[in-house]
Amino acid sequence: xxxxxxxxxxxxxxxxxxxxxxxxxxxxxxxxxxxxxxxxxxxxxxxxxxxxxxxxxxxxxxxxxxxxxxxxxxxxxxxxxxxxxxxxxxxxxxxxxxxxxxxxxxxxxxxxxxxxxxxxxxxxxxxxxxxxxxxxxxxxxxxxxxxxxxxxxxxxxxxxxxxxxxxxxxxxxxxxxxxxxxxxxxxxxxxxxxxxxxxxxxxxxxxxxxxxxxxxxxxxxxxxxxxxxxxxxxxxxxxxxxxxxxxxxxxxxxxxxxxxxxxxxxxxxxxxxxxxxxxxxxxxxxxxxxxx
Numbered sequence: 001x002x003x004x005x006x007x008x009x010x011x012x013x014x015x016x017x018x019x020x021x022x023x024x025x026x027x028x029x030x031x032x033x034x035x036x037x038x039x040x041x042x043x044x045x046x047x048x049x050x051x052x053x054x055x056x057x058x059x060x061x062x063x064x065x066x067x068x069x070x071x072x073x074x075x076x077x078x079x080x081x082x083x084x085x086x087x088x089x090x091x092x093x094x095x096x097x098x099x100x101x102x103x104x105x106x107x108x109x110x111x112x113x114x115x116x117x118x119x120x121x122x123x124x125x126x127x128x129x130x131x132x133x134x135x136x137x138x139x140x141x142x143x144x145x146x147x148x149x150x151x152x153x154x155x156x157x158x159x160x161x162x163x164x165x166x167x168x169x170x171x172x173x174x175x176x177x178x179x180x181x182x183x184x185x186x187x188x189x190x191x192x193x194x195x196x197x198x199x200x201x202x203x204x205x206x207x208x209x210x211x212x213x214x215x216x217x218x219x220x221x222x223x224x225x226x227x228x229x230x231x232x233x234x235x236x237x238x239x240x241x242x243x244x245x246x247x248x249x250x251x252x253x254x255x256x257x258x259x260x261x262x263x264x265x266x267x268x269x270x271x272x273x274x275x276x277x278x279x280x281x282x283x284x285x286x287x288x289x290x291x292x
Contacts, residue, residue: 017132019091025125025136026095027102029058032118035106039169039181040122040188041162043069043138044096049168059097063089066137073141077148088129089137115180119187126188127195202274203253207244207260208232209267216244218259223252247277 029040029048037052039045047061066089074082108114129136143158162185170178209215216227225246232243248256253271260267 014132014134015087018088018129018134021125021128021130021132021134022088022092022095022136023099023125024128025122026059026092026099028118028121028125029096030099030102031106032108032114032121033184034058034103036108036111036114036118036180037173037177038111038115038118038184039165039177040118041139041158041165041185042136044092044136045162045165045169049165049172052173057097057100059093059095059100062096062138063093066093066141069137069141072145076145077141081144084133085135085137085141088134092129092136111176111180112183115184116187119184120191122184123188123191124195127192130192130196202247202249202277204245204247204272204274204277205256206230206270206272207246207267208241208269209244209260209264210241211264211267212242212244215260215263215267216242218263219244219246219256222259223248223255225252247274 029044032038033040034048034051039048043065044058044062046065047056047058050056050061051058070082070086070089073085106114108117126136135141139158139161142161166178166181166185169181207215212229216229219225219227223246225248228245230243230245231240233240246256257269260269
């Protein structure tokens with residue numbers, strides 16, 4: 001029962017995140033993208049082209065164009081995947097038309113600013129949706145199908161479809177809106193990746209030293225960080241020694257270097273970026289307390 005309650009609570013939180021992400025993305029489209037006659041990627045981009053030509057609601061179009069894709073998803077990718085996509089698609093379509101009134105309150109008149117900030121907030125919204133393991137449908141479904149049956153990279157597949165949209169936009173509306181649409185799409189994808197990876201960036205550090213015990217003690221005392229010893233052996237010398245592994249924040253990197261350099265000037269130090277760290281002293285999983 002307790003596990004069931006935890007799962008239900010987690011799903012509620014996840015769907016709330018999907019709603020917030022869809023709302024942010026929809027507001028971005030109606031505040032920045034549409035007033036500047038730009039496009040986004042995916043099925044929504046196709047809906048926007050028709051909107052510019054025939055003034056049909058973007059949200060309604062987005063949902064209609066997703067229907068055959070959802071049917072294909074159900075048949076080829078399974079029920080579990082499709083249910084989440086349906087939820088995201090419906091929410092996003094509703095948000096698109098519900099926030100249409102924001103087009104009258106466009107905050108910028110400069111097409112460059114619109115493409116940049118439209119991409120930023122669009123990417124933020126999509127990033128939140130994807131981080132919650134949700135989806136807004138569209139070309140994501142096509143990418144997943146192509147990846148399953150043809151082993152092609154999902155990102156490359158979606159990019160190829162989006163390039164077709166940009167080409168159509170260039171033919172219908174001129175080269176300038178198409179080029180600014182590319183900027184918007186690039187910023188969008190970059191911000192989406194950042195949000196998915198997590199903004200809580202850390203450094204994972206490996207330290208190889210003859211004085212590993214003293215270095216580990218200093219790190220635990222001065223930085224208050226946990227340290228793990230890994231077994232290491234030199235391939236050439238055959239000498240065995242402990243390898244220190246520790247994760248620190250960006251602001252602690254300088255102090256860590258100072259500690260290592262003070263205790264062993266010949267220490268070998270490797271630093272790697274860690275996009276997200278969960279555990280004691282860092283971000284705790286949301287369900288941890290429920291199992292205590």
